[in-house]
Amino acid sequence: MIRRESEMTQKHYEHMRDGKLSVDARVFLEASESYGAGSFFGCATMPPGASIGYHRHDGEFEIYYILRGRAKVVDNGQEAVLGPGDIMQCRDGDSHSIENIGELPLVFLAMVLRCHPAAE
Numbered sequence: 615m616i617r618r619e620s621e622m623t624q625k626h627y628e629h630m631r632d633g634k635l636s637v638d639a640r641v642f643l644e645a646s647e648s649y650g651a652g653s654f655f656g657c658a659t660m661p662p663g664a665s666i667g668y669h670r671h672d673g674e675f676e677i678y679y680i681l682r683g684r685a686k687v688v689d690n691g692q693e694a695v696l697g698p699g700d701i702m703q704c705r706d707g708d709s710h711s712i713e714n715i716g717e718l719p720l721v722f723l724a725m726v727l728r729c730h731p732a733a734e
Contacts, residue, residue, distance in 0.1 A: 615647070622640045622641055623640070623641040623644065624640055625638070626638050627639070629667075630666045631666050631667035631668070633664065633665035634663060634665045634713070635660070635661055637659070637660050637664060638660075640656055640659075641655065652726050652727040652728055653674065653726045654676075655725050655726075656723070656725075657721065657723055657724075658721070658723075659719050660712075660719065662714050662718065662719070663714060664714050664720075666711055667711055669711070670707070671706060671708065671710075672707060673728065674706065674726055674728050675704060675706050675708075675727055675729060676704045676725065676727070677701060677702070677704075677725045678722050678723070678724055679700075679722060680697060680700050680701070680721075681698060681721040683716045683719060684696070684714070684715050684716035684720070685697075685713065685716075685722065687710060687712050689710050690704070690708040690709055
């Protein structure tokens with residue numbers, strides 16, 4: 615399968631997970647195309663000051679891979695600042711948030727993957 619950027623689903627979220635401002639996402643793989651591997655595969659963009667609120671994952675885990683900008687993440691209660699090339703994994707049963715603390719848009723890949731007992 616090949617999908618051009620112009621063919622990808624665009625999503626807009628206001629106050630995502632009770633966060634600040636908005637998040638725009640370009641979905642590069644639909645959940646129905648993932649063979650049950652996950653529920654979200656996209657590239658997110660957040661303006662300065664925007665955030666995705668603190669939330670928990672159960673039966674799944676999420677990975678953020680920072681492409682551009684500076685992010686403050688809270689990973690299961692522990693704060694860290696991430697930049698391009700850094701990742702954060704929120705594991706099954708843990709909680710996390712992300713906030714754009716830079717002066718430019720924050721761009722990152724986000725993937726929510728299902729936990730499979732055979733892989734543990």
